[in-house]
Amino acid sequence: MPSIKLIVGLGNPGQQYEFTRHNIGAKWVAALAARFDIRFTTEAKFQGRLGHGSVLDSRIRLLLPSTYMNSSGDSVALVARYFQYAAEEILVVHDELAFDVGIVRLKRGGGSNGHNGIKSVSNKLDGAKSFARLRIGVGKPVEKSLVNSYLTSSRISEAFLDDAMRMDLFSDEVVINLLGGDLDKCMNILHAGN
Numbered sequence: 001m002p003s004i005k006l007i008v009g010l011g012n013p014g015q016q017y018e019f020t021r022h023n024i025g026a027k028w029v030a031a032l033a034a035r036f037d038i039r040f041t042t043e044a045k046f047q048g049r050l051g052h053g054s055v056l057d058s059r060i061r062l063l064l065p066s067t068y069m070n071s072s073g074d075s076v077a078l079v080a081r082y083f084q085y086a087a088e089e090i091l092v093v094h095d096e097l098a099f100d101v102g103i104v105r106l107k108r109g110g111g112s113n114g115h116n117g118i119k120s121v122s123n124k125l126d127g128a129k130s131f132a133r134l135r136i137g138v139g140k141p142v143e144k145s146l147v148n149s150y151l152t153s154s155r156i157s158e159a160f161l162d163d164a165m166r167m168d169l170f171s172d173e174v175v176i177n178l179l180g181g182d183l184d185k186c187m188n189i190l191h192a193g194n
Contacts, residue, residue: 001108001181004132005089006079007032008063010072010117012152019161021138022151025093025117026064028136028165033062035167040064046082047075056172058179069117073124080125087128091178092121095151099137101164106178106187108132132183136164 009029010022017023033040038053040062051062061083065075080090088108094117099105109129112118122129141150156164169190170178177186 001183002086002088003058003181004060004091004179006061006063006076006083006085007091007093008065008072008076008121010069010092010094011064012069013066017152019155019157020152021095021154021156021164022069024095024136024138024161024164025134027161028093028134028167029062029064031165031167032170038062042066046078048079050079055179056176058176060179070120072117073120073122076121077124087125087131088181090125090131091134092118092131093134093136094118095138096135097138097140097147097151099135099139101137101139101160102166103137104166104169104190105135105137106132106183106190107135108183136166138164 007029009026011017011026012022033051036053036055038051040049040051043050047067048063048065053060061079063075063079065072067075076090079085094115096105098113112122118133121131125131141147174186174189177189
């Protein structure tokens with residue numbers, strides 16, 4: 001499989017959304033950037049904040065779209081086309097209602113499972129579904145009618161964020177396999193840990 005060249009963290013812009021469940025993908029990518037000392041710059045032409053640097057000897061770009069979640073694909077497509085990244089070279093990190101907090105899963109391709117950010121990315125990449133996804137469990141509310149509020153209004157704590165992101169699972173070995181495109185090996189290690 002192709003190596004990963006672009007990692008995208010999905011979320012919503014603005015302080016009111018910073019510590020909400022829907023922003024956990026953006027928080028994960030920001031934590032990865034901090035770990036490897038990659039700085040972001042605001043890039044209006046890409047509708048987001050872009051970082052570029054070295055992660056364990058792999059050159060990588062990190063993207064935090066400044067669009068709202070439902071339009072995330074606009075930013076992703078601009079970056080992918082400019083740098084000529086194929087969908088298979090992109091990893092999208094996002095919240096996942098279907099998993100409890102502390103569960104992270106990696107997969108390539110598939111449907112959106114109702115996630116509007118994933119729908120937007122796929123649509124703007126000409127319908128491609130072959131990008132990789134790192135799905136971070138955030139649990140789900142008791143009633144389906146509360147989903148929007150649960151994801152975008154309820155502020156989460158630092159402890160919740162740490163429990164959900166599970167950065168402890170992302171050893172250098174996992175990150176190397178992830179960036180190298182060996183998702184099967186990466187999944188075996190990751191899924192055994194949670």
